[in-house]
Amino acid sequence: MPPPPSELAHHWTIDPEVTFLNHGAFGACPREVLAYQSELRARLERNPMEFFLHELEPLLDEARQRLGAFLRADPEELVFVDNATTAVNTVLRSLRFEPGDELLTTSHAYNAVNNALRAVAERSGARVVVAQVPFPIGGPEQVTEAVLGRVTPRTRLAVVDHVTSSTGILFPLETLVPLLQGEGVDVLVDGAHAPGMLPLDLRALGAAYYAGNCHKWLCSPKGAAFLQIRRDRQSLIRPLTISHGANSPRTDRSRFRLEFDWVGTQDDSAVLSVPRALEVVGRMLPGGWPEVRARNDALARRARTILCEALGVAPPCPESMLGSLATVPLPTRADLPVSLPDSDPLQLALRERYRIEVPVFAWPAPPRRWIRVSPALHNSEGQYRYLAEALRELLADGAIAPPLG
Numbered sequence: 001m002p003p004p005p006s007e008l009a010h011h012w013t014i015d016p017e018v019t020f021l022n023h024g025a026f027g028a029c030p031r032e033v034l035a036y037q038s039e040l041r042a043r044l045e046r047n048p049m050e051f052f053l054h055e056l057e058p059l060l061d062e063a064r065q066r067l068g069a070f071l072r073a074d075p076e077e078l079v080f081v082d083n084a085t086t087a088v089n090t091v092l093r094s095l096r097f098e099p100g101d102e103l104l105t106t107s108h109a110y111n112a113v114n115n116a117l118r119a120v121a122e123r124s125g126a127r128v129v130v131a132q133v134p135f136p137i138g139g140p141e142q143v144t145e146a147v148l149g150r151v152t153p154r155t156r157l158a159v160v161d162h163v164t165s166s167t168g169i170l171f172p173l174e175t176l177v178p179l180l181q182g183e184g185v186d187v188l189v190d191g192a193h194a195p196g197m198l199p200l201d202l203r204a205l206g207a208a209y210y211a212g213n214c215h216k217w218l219c220s221p222k223g224a225a226f227l228q229i230r231r232d233r234q235s236l237i238r239p240l241t242i243s244h245g246a247n248s249p250r251t252d253r254s255r256f257r258l259e260f261d262w263v264g265t266q267d268d269s270a271v272l273s274v275p276r277a278l279e280v281v282g283r284m285l286p287g288g289w290p291e292v293r294a295r296n297d298a299l300a301r302r303a304r305t306i307l308c309e310a311l312g313v314a315p316p317c318p319e320s321m322l323g324s325l326a327t328v329p330l331p332t333r334a335d336l337p338v339s340l341p342d343s344d345p346l347q348l349a350l351r352e353r354y355r356i357e358v359p360v361f362a363w364p365a366p367p368r369r370w371i372r373v374s375p376a377l378h379n380s381e382g383q384y385r386y387l388a389e390a391l392r393e394l395l396a397d398g399a400i401a402p403p404l405g
Contacts, residue, residue, distance in 0.1 A: 002355065003382030008284055012378050019383050021358040024165075024193060024325050024374025027216040029277070036276045037221050040269040052265070059272050060261055066275035067214075067226060070289075071195065073202035077228050079239075079260035080271040084192035085112045086240065087211030087227035088159070091188050092120045094237040095157065099125030102154045104185070106131045106147060106171075107364060108164040113190055117159060129155070136316035136329075140172035148179060155185050163193035166363045168325030168372055169317050170198070177207050186233070193217065195226075196281070197293065197323045208233045215270075217296070217324065217376070220277040223270035229256075239263050284377055292377065296324035299375035303384040304328060307371065310388035311395070325374050330360065331395060332367035344369065346394060354390045 002019050011030045014020045020028070029037075044051040060080065068075035081087045093116075097103070103117050107130055117128045131150040133143050147160065158180050161171050177187050186208035194200060196217025202210055207230070214224035229237050234256045245258035253261075278289075285291040301319055304326035308315055313329050330346070346369075347360035362369045371391070373384065 003380060003386050005378050005383060006380040009378040011280075011284065014378060017355055019354070019356045019386060021356060021373055021375075021379065021383060021387060023376035023379070024168075024216060024372065025359065026222065027213075027219055028376065028378065029215070029219055029221050030280050032280045033219065033221065033273055033277045037269045037273045040272055041267065044267075044269070056268060057261065060268065063272050063274050066278060070278055071200045071202050071212075071226075071228075072204070073200075073210075073228055074231070076254075076257075077202075077231060077234075079227050079229065079256075080268075081225050081227050082223050083215075083225045084190060084211040084213045085110075085116070087209075087225060088113050088188065088190060089116050090227055090240055091209045091211075091229075091237060092116050092157075092159075093240065095120075097121070097124040097126040097156060100154055101126040101156045102129045102152060103127070104129045104131065104147070104150055104155050104158040106133045106143075106160060108133055108135070108161055108167050108169070108171075109159065110161070110165045110190060110192065113159060126156070135167050135169070136314070137169065137321070139318060140170070140175070140321060143171050144176050144179070147176060148183075151180070151183055151185060155183070157188060158185050159188045159190060162189055162191040163197060163323050163325060165192065166327065166361065166370070166372070167316070168323075168327040168374075169321045170323055173205060173207070177205055181206070181208070193323070193325060196289075197296065197325075199290070199293065202228050206230070209237075214274050214277065218274065218277050219281050219376075220274045221270040223267070224274050281377070293324070295377065296375050297322065299379060299381065299384075300324045300326045300373060302381055303373045303375060303387075306381075306384050306388050307373070307391070310392055324376070325372060327370045327372045330369045330371055333369060346371075346391075349394050350387075350390055353394075354386075356387055356390060358387060 012028050013031055014028055064075045064078050068078055103121055103126055105117060121128050129150050131146040133146045162173055163170055180187050188209040189207045191210050191212040193216055195212040210228040212226050214220040215222045239260050241263040243263045245262050248258045282289045300322055304315060307328045316329060344360040350356040350358060360371050
């Protein structure tokens with residue numbers, strides 16, 4: 001029998017028949033926040049004219065203020081977007097690059113971000129430069145050395161993760177961002193996993209651009225994310241969709257705000273629910289968000305230890321480089337699919353035989369493969385022990401994967 005989730009799991013609508021260990025992919029939104037989102041939608045539909053023309057703008061301002069306080073960010077530097085990938089594309093497609101310009105990223109970058117970088121480089125004649133960050137890795141200084149070692153006089157932008165998606169490690173941005181910007185290189189941070197996982201201070205970080213999701217560790221509804229654009233770079237960036245704000249006669253709000261706050265008729269209930277998500281998740285534990293982060297981090301470390309001991313493998317990075325994500329190596333298999341994210345036979349067997357949802361994937365390419373855990377408040381240590389036992393059983397089956405040892 002699978003073990004129960006945590007005592008807090010009743011706040012979510014997650015299927016009790018599923019051992020859900022992949023919060024890091026799409027998050028999960030608490031019942032109370034979903035109910036609030038439904039109220040917003042009903043409010044909109046009762047009088048769409050009133051809502052869109054008179055209520056939406058102050059609601060967006062309030063949501064931005066609340067999120068800005070949580071992120072320690074200037075609210076006037078924040079715009080809401082659908083997801084972090086949209087935020088990254090917004091910056092890349094706004095900036096102008098010349099043939100020979102270099103766009104710097106790392107070998108740990110998210111696939112969608114890599115695709116966006118390549119598309120922009122192909123259009124402009126620029127080229128993508130990839131800093132090879134090792135994994136397994138011994139410490140954060142290896143990240144800094146790898147990235148700075150690929151900076152040249154042609155480097156125009158660096159796109160770096162805050163928390164890497166596949167490998168689950170923290171990049172040392174407090175060191176890396178000022179060093180890069182001291183070389184005249186603007187930094188776009190892919191912070192998809194960071195909000196709610198890490199205690200952010202975007203003012204202190206000072207990156208030119210920061211993209212973050214709210215649907216992951218903040219547990220908002222899907223469709224809520226933000227892009228932070230430093231004030232001295234706002235004139236360079238425009239939304240992907242150009243709409244009425246481009247020639248609005250209004251003078252009470254900046255052109256930047258007018259363009260980003262109205263890109264056409266859409267359902268903004270997800271972003272308007274972000275303050276409620278901050279409130280709901282923050283009161284689930286007595287210590288508020290600091291305790292939420294500490295619990296998730298501790299469970300990620302414990303889950304990694306359980307899996308490493310069960311599989312007889314060494315942790316691929318020091319604990320100091322972990323947040324609420326942890327990746328563990330698995331036996332190699334050369335015949336894995338390359339492109340499909342959920343087609344590893346081990347992942348399929350975990351889902352079908354044990355009702356466990358957890359990602360198993362090849363990275364950076366077959367035959368190297370990994371399993372990633374991403375604990376949230378609805379998870380329990382017992383669930384990771386159950387996963388470890390399932391892995392031991394499945395990895396003994398040569399049809400699923402090479403046996404351990």
